[in-house]
Amino acid sequence: MPSKGRISTExxxxxxxxxxxxxxxxxxxxxxxxxxxxxIVGELNGQLVKLAKLKGKFVWHHHDNEDELxxxxxxxxxIKLKNQDVQLNEGQFFIIPKGVEHLPVAxxxxxVMLFEPKSVLNTGNVTNEMTLQKLDEI
Amino acid sequence: MPSKGRISTExxxxxxxxxxxxxxxxxxxxxxxxxxxxxIVGELNGQLVKLAKLKGKFVWHHHDNEDELxxxxxxxxxIKLKNQDVQLNEGQFFIIPKGVEHLPVAxxxxxVMLFEPKSVLNTGNVTNEMTLQKLDEI
Numbered sequence: 001m002p003s004k005g006r007i008s009t010e011x012x013x014x015x016x017x018x019x020x021x022x023x024x025x026x027x028x029x030x031x032x033x034x035x036x037x038x039x040i041v042g043e044l045n046g047q048l049v050k051l052a053k054l055k056g057k058f059v060w061h062h063h064d065n066e067d068e069l070x071x072x073x074x075x076x077x078x079i080k081l082k083n084q085d086v087q088l089n090e091g092q093f094f095i096i097p098k099g100v101e102h103l104p105v106a107x108x109x110x111x112v113m114l115f116e117p118k119s120v121l122n123t124g125n126v127t128n129e130m131t132l133q134k135l136d137e138i
Numbered sequence: 139m140p141s142k143g144r145i146s147t148e149x150x151x152x153x154x155x156x157x158x159x160x161x162x163x164x165x166x167x168x169x170x171x172x173x174x175x176x177x178i179v180g181e182l183n184g185q186l187v188k189l190a191k192l193k194g195k196f197v198w199h200h201h202d203n204e205d206e207l208x209x210x211x212x213x214x215x216x217i218k219l220k221n222q223d224v225q226l227n228e229g230q231f232f233i234i235p236k237g238v239e240h241l242p243v244a245x246x247x248x249x250v251m252l253f254e255p256k257s258v259l260n261t262g263n264v265t266n267e268m269t270l271q272k273l274d275e276i
Binding site for chain 2 (some may be wrong): 020021022023024025026042043044045047049066067068069086087088089091092093094095097100115116117
């Protein structure tokens with residue numbers, strides 16, 4: 001049986017069928033509780049759309065080859081840069097250019113949407129207990 | 139004088155500086171009124187983030203080489219496909235795979251965020267009075 005939101009079309013590939021769902025951001029966020037564990041909710045042009053719940057402090061890191069977009073969908077997020085803090089509220093986004101050191105911090109629980117290439121590792125140039133080699137798709 | 143939301147950092151390029159602003163989606167949408175005229179509000183990894191106000195019917199088209207993401211930030215959008223209508227509400231998004239014919243329709247004014255490669259032409263394979271060769275950055 002097709003899942004909720006599934007679009008039936010003809011003459012498209014299996015990969016395209018997988019993409020062709022209506023994604024409801026709140027509904028997807030209700031499917032998980034873990035912090036710092038981005039879930040893949042979309043793919044296009046070699047880029048991934050991810051949703052994550054954040055609380056507390058992540059780890060200083062950068063991405064050598066990938067720019068990264070953080071959009072706040074609920075709560076507030078601080079992205080610490082080496083010489084400034086970026087304060088993001090609901091409905092705001094910020095793009096971290098490749099190579100720029102950053103540290104996401106959420107004092108209270110915060111929900112974000114991320115846009116970034118498939119090649120991104122969550123902790124960038126750092127490997128530690130927060131590193132996730134493979135993300136779930138939901 | 140730095141514009142509102144400007145982040146000052148050292149050791150980053152001019153291109154990166156241009157990227158490093160907090161983007162407030164509502165504030166950006168308040169800067170224009172035209173329908174079917176997407177404005178560029180961000181760039182990352184060869185992709186553009188755009189905001190647009192839609193009302194009425196666009197034109198049937200497809201993009202040969204680009205997948206396209208439509209996210210509704212206000213109102214409702216129908217994306218007609220050849221054999222089905224996709225109804226999107228606020229907080230929902232949908233990815234149109236490359237090659238898939240589609241027709242965006244908004245009965246009432248609708249605000250959307252788009253995520254697509256720099257190479258995308260708004261009317262895809264069609265050129266008509268709605269075609270925009272160059273988009274404004276705001």
